[in-house]
Amino acid sequence: MKKWMAIALVAVLAVTLLAGCGTAEKKKIVVGLDDHFPPMGFRDAKNNIVGFDVDMAKEAAKRLGMQVEFKPIDWNSKEAELNGKRIDVLWNGLTITEKRKQNILFTNAYMENKQIIVVAAKSPVKTKADLAGKVVGVQDGSSSIEAVEKEAAVAKSFKELKKYPDNVAALMDLKAGRIDALVVDEIVGRYYIAKKAGEYAVLNDNFGSEEYGVGLRKDDKDLQAKLQKALDEMKKDGTSAKISQQWFGANIVK
Incomplete structure (x- = not known):
């Protein structure tokens, strides 16, 4: 009787383990x-x-x-x-x-991507050095913040590093002149800019590349x-x- 019960117990355990593996x-x-x-x-x-x-x-x-x-x-x-x-x-x-x-x-x-600097088409900002005393936008929680902060001297020269919930809002403020530049993923930035021909420009300078x-x-x-x-x-x-x-x-x- 005990032997039979032991065999039954082993069988139940085996079924339970198999069921557990399946789930x-x-x-x-x-x-x-x-x-x-x-x-x-x-x-x-x-x-x-x-x-x-x-x-x-x-x-x-x-x-x-x-x-x-x-x-x-x-x-x-x-x-x-x-x-x-x-x-x-x-x-x-x-x-x-x-x-x-x-x-x-x-x-x-x-994928590899750069942190580009986007400005208004007629902006006097032509290089990274020109960002001194300017308001620069970034998306909150994005890697753009880290990319900018890595270049401490440049970041310190900004009047303000303004954070936005998304890049659409930042680009709207850039167009309206409420910020002077936007640091953004190249893939995202160029996607938006392509739809707004003549409104924005991308500087040759950037804040480095990154990998996705x-x-x-x-x-x-x-x-x-x-x-x-x-x-x-x-x-x-x-x-x-x-x-x-x-x-x-x-x-x-x-």
Whole structure:
């Protein structure tokens, strides 16, 4: 009798463990993004979330056999959203920095980007040195802030470093003359400027280059490996280049 009970107990445990393994397998990936960040992730005229990174994430999830959900978040609270497990990844033009690496696990870089300086078309500001005594705008929570602060002497020369909730508001203030320049991701800046021909100019000087990666929780190494494999395959078979061509008119995938 005892032997029979022991066998039954082992069987129950085995079934329980198998069931547990099945439920642990992730079926959906929740992507956190700023939905006011074209062309990486934003809402179209029909209020659908679209963009370069959106298409990249959809393709990667498809290759992993997973569903994908896009969840707009406060980008300034992105690490809290990620580590609070309200999202699975940050995939929205997320710059890889040493500071962020302390709290975020990254894939390899899939894109390189510069921090450009945008001014009004007729602005007297022609170089970085001309920003002395000027009001310079940046998006709050963006890597543009870190890029500017790295050049302490230049940043100290500003009259003010003004932070905005998004780059659209900053560009509107630039056009209105409420700020003298905007430091912004090249990809984003040029996307907007292309629609406003003749209104803005980009200086030859910039605040350095940066690399974009997908951000995950530090302990989520399994998902990181799967995503990296998908990204590598997408680059190798030309899918990433095709998506890039659709959004930027060129292959700018790293």
